[in-house]
Amino acid sequence: MSTKFVIDGLKATIEDKEILKGINLEIKGGEIHAIMGPNGTGKSTLASALMGHPKYEVTGGTAELNGEDLLEMDVDERALAGVFLAMQYPSEISGVTNSDFLRSAINARREEGDEISLIKFIRQMEAKMKELDMNPEFAHRYLNEGFSGGEKKRNEILQMLMLDPKIVILDEIDSGLDIDALKIVAAGVNSMRSEDRGFLIITHYQRLLNYITPDYVHVMMQGRIVKSGGPELAARLENEGYDWVKEELGIVDETVGQA
Amino acid sequence: MSTQLSTPINRSSAEALSRSKQEPQWLASLRAEAAELAETLAWPKPEKTRIERWSLGALGEYKAAEQLTRVEDLPADVQPYVPQDAGADFIVQRNSGIVFRQLSEQLKAQGVIFTDLETAAAEHPELVQPYLFSAVKKDEDKLNALHAALWNGGIFLYVPKNVDVELPVQALFLTDDPEATFAPHILIVAESNSRVTYVDRVISSRTGDAAPSIHHGAVEVIVKAGAQVRFASIHHMHPQVIDLSVRRSNVERDGRIEWIIGDLNDGNVLSDTTSSLDGAGSTSDVKVISIGASDQKMSLTTRAVHFGKNTDSLMVTRAVMKEQATAIINGITKIEKGATKANGVQTEKVLMLSPKARGDANPILLIDEDDVTAGHAASVGQVSPEQIHYLMSRGISKAQAERLIIYGFLAPVVSEIPIEAVRTQLRELLERKLLS
Numbered sequence: 001m002s003t004k005f006v007i008d009g010l011k012a013t014i015e016d017k018e019i020l021k022g023i024n025l026e027i028k029g030g031e032i033h034a035i036m037g038p039n040g041t042g043k044s045t046l047a048s049a050l051m052g053h054p055k056y057e058v059t060g061g062t063a064e065l066n067g068e069d070l071l072e073m074d075v076d077e078r079a080l081a082g083v084f085l086a087m088q089y090p091s092e093i094s095g096v097t098n099s100d101f102l103r104s105a106i107n108a109r110r111e112e113g114d115e116i117s118l119i120k121f122i123r124q125m126e127a128k129m130k131e132l133d134m135n136p137e138f139a140h141r142y143l144n145e146g147f148s149g150g151e152k153k154r155n156e157i158l159q160m161l162m163l164d165p166k167i168v169i170l171d172e173i174d175s176g177l178d179i180d181a182l183k184i185v186a187a188g189v190n191s192m193r194s195e196d197r198g199f200l201i202i203t204h205y206q207r208l209l210n211y212i213t214p215d216y217v218h219v220m221m222q223g224r225i226v227k228s229g230g231p232e233l234a235a236r237l238e239n240e241g242y243d244w245v246k247e248e249l250g251i252v253d254e255t256v257g258q259a
Numbered sequence: 260m261s262t263q264l265s266t267p268i269n270r271s272s273a274e275a276l277s278r279s280k281q282e283p284q285w286l287a288s289l290r291a292e293a294a295e296l297a298e299t300l301a302w303p304k305p306e307k308t309r310i311e312r313w314s315l316g317a318l319g320e321y322k323a324a325e326q327l328t329r330v331e332d333l334p335a336d337v338q339p340y341v342p343q344d345a346g347a348d349f350i351v352q353r354n355s356g357i358v359f360r361q362l363s364e365q366l367k368a369q370g371v372i373f374t375d376l377e378t379a380a381a382e383h384p385e386l387v388q389p390y391l392f393s394a395v396k397k398d399e400d401k402l403n404a405l406h407a408a409l410w411n412g413g414i415f416l417y418v419p420k421n422v423d424v425e426l427p428v429q430a431l432f433l434t435d436d437p438e439a440t441f442a443p444h445i446l447i448v449a450e451s452n453s454r455v456t457y458v459d460r461v462i463s464s465r466t467g468d469a470a471p472s473i474h475h476g477a478v479e480v481i482v483k484a485g486a487q488v489r490f491a492s493i494h495h496m497h498p499q500v501i502d503l504s505v506r507r508s509n510v511e512r513d514g515r516i517e518w519i520i521g522d523l524n525d526g527n528v529l530s531d532t533t534s535s536l537d538g539a540g541s542t543s544d545v546k547v548i549s550i551g552a553s554d555q556k557m558s559l560t561t562r563a564v565h566f567g568k569n570t571d572s573l574m575v576t577r578a579v580m581k582e583q584a585t586a587i588i589n590g591i592t593k594i595e596k597g598a599t600k601a602n603g604v605q606t607e608k609v610l611m612l613s614p615k616a617r618g619d620a621n622p623i624l625l626i627d628e629d630d631v632t633a634g635h636a637a638s639v640g641q642v643s644p645e646q647i648h649y650l651m652s653r654g655i656s657k658a659q660a661e662r663l664i665i666y667g668f669l670a671p672v673v674s675e676i677p678i679e680a681v682r683t684q685l686r687e688l689l690e691r692k693l694l695s
């Protein structure tokens with residue numbers, strides 16, 4: 001079955017402030033959607049609300065992955081249903097090694113009694129780490145603890161590669177990456193492109209989209225998608241900024257939830 | 260329930276008991292003196308813990324122990340704590356007395372003495388008398404005095420000069436009769452430049468009934484110049500057993516003591532582990548791991564006292580607190596005048612799993628010398644919802660996410676435990692107690 005992810009009229013609040021004011025978006029398997037937009041316009045909130053972060057309360061709308069109601073599910077169930085979010089600020093967890101963590105995540109997808117063998121897991125992990133040009137020692141480091149900004153991002157991509165999700169949401173995966181790392185991460189994403197996988201890529205910069213060509217580009221302001229287009233939209237935003245969009249739409253303050 | 264106990268023993272009963280066990284005169288006198296001290300001395304007053312409110316009357320009576328010919332005859336639930344290696348140097352105390360001893364030819368050939376302390380007091384008085392109650396002071400408080408009067412069974416481990424004992428020597432202390440006094444005393448003497456690892460387990464058998472009882476233990480480790488002693492002890496007793504454990508080590512020049520303590524009891528605990536760094540260049544390292552559950556109360560103290568120059572101490576305690584459990588965790592680094600270039604570092608960390616649990620981490624630095632370095636870190640925290648969310652966002656269940664974080668909290672200490680068997684056993688017990 002090919003993937004279909006439908007967000008319809010999604011509204012969400014944080015601490016009683018409404019941040020998402022009705023998001024509509026449909027992502028099919030094989031498609032790459034990019035979301036751009038100025039700071040504080042609700043991009044990460046959208047990603048977090050979809051993943052089910054406890055701080056965000058969904059107050060309206062629906063989100064369905066292949067007909068399944070995502071919003072009814074616990075966070076782990078959403079992940080098992082196929083949602084993957086590479087977070088803008090991944091957590092650091094002391095004492096839990098990267099490999100123990102990833103193995104738990106993989107085993108969560110398998111039946112009890114059918115856990116992945118240690119050897120097989122290590123081989124897979126080593127291969128993917130190599131793909132991402134990660135030092136093998138990162139397998140034994142504590143999860144994200146003391147990782148540099150770029151190392152954390154690479155580690156998010158490693159998880160994406162290992163967990164085989166259906167819907168991948170990347171929140172500023174390019175921030176903190178040097179040029180070489182950007183290419184490596186982009187190659188990782190491109191290697192995952194497939195008919196049954198959709199991508200939602202949140203970014204501020206065209207340069208990521210030079211390596212990962214999106215099918216659609218959306219602009220977010222005031223907690224809504226205010227404009228959509230093709231890759232050319234990203235190029236224009238890169239060159240001209242957001243003022244022309246605001247002018248066109250009569251928006252003065254593009255942020256959301258600021259008192 | 261509080262017990263302002265009238266001391267369960269006095270001068271003449273202590274002496275009478277000693278004589279009935281045919282102990283040497285010097286030991287009978289020591290016990291008699293201690294019994295007299297116990298009548299006047301006060302209980303210790305650990306920070307924020309009123310141990311006098313615990314049922315300290317349940318010390319029981321001395322009961323002669325029946326010897327075992329095979330460790331297989333111990334209760335089934337005790338078997339996991341018996342060393343896997345059939346030839347291990349191994350001693351078992353059950354309630355008031357030693358019931359099993361096994362000493363390898365190799366240790367005998369090296370001149371090592373590993374036997375029960377009662378036997379050693381009779382057979383090797385010249386080695387026992389000078390050290391017994393030299394590190395644990397019988398006149399320090401009522402607790403020590405009572406112990407000195409009442410102790411039974413116990414271990415004497417003597418390692419001659421320059422002898423390197425390769426494999427850990429092991430002991431098991433079992434209480435399964437709440438009416439029997441359970442007060443082992445462990446005395447380890449490591450002569451200069453010797454090296455030894457001692458591992459014990461202090462446990463209760465659940466086949467016994469659940470009347471309240473006490474483990475009243477004391478440990479003395481005498482580390483001579485250049486010697487190294489590693490002492491690992493895992494305590495896992497049922498809720499009705501109060502664990503009173505005092506451990507002291509005196510370390511001479513360039514000697515080293517390492518303590519590894521797993522306080523995994525289900526009942527109240529008073530655990531006090533002190534290293535006295537007497538000689539120049541001596542060092543100590545202590546790791547304490549604990550889990551508190553239900554309405555358990557614990558007072559866990561680690562202490563390093565620096566007398567010698569260039570002495571170095573490291574103390575780490577990590578505790579996980581569940582339900583309504585309380586732990587008061589004290590780390591005391593004391594540097595005496597003249598202990599120049601001493602360095603003392605301590606960390607106490609508590610992870611709270613329940614809003615009703617209580618964990619206090621009290622780092623205390625008492626420094627009377629200027630030319631020293633000392634550091635401390637203490638924290639009491641909860642499992643972070645952000646971390647749980649991150650793990651769950653990868654498909655890991657909430658329960659498993661919490662487990663990973665809790666093990667992660669303990670892992671940096673557990674993984675550094677240098678003895679594989681202890682590490683594995685500790686992990687198993689942690690698992691069991693965390694899941695219960």
Ligand SMILES: Nc1ncnc2c1ncn2[C@@H]1O[C@H](COP(=O)(O)OP(=O)(O)OP(=O)(O)O)[C@@H](O)[C@H]1O
Binds near residue numbers: 037039040046
């Ligand atoms: N946990 C939070 N607590 C309080 N306010 C929040 C929280 N998360 C988001 N907000 C507010 O919601 C608004 C949208 O934030 P969001 O992180 O979604 O923006 P963004 O578009 O991702 O911005 P950026 O490009 O800077 O990452 C901001 O005003 C922000 O301050």
Ligand SMILES: [Mg+2]
Binds near residue numbers: 044088
């Ligand atoms: Mg953001």
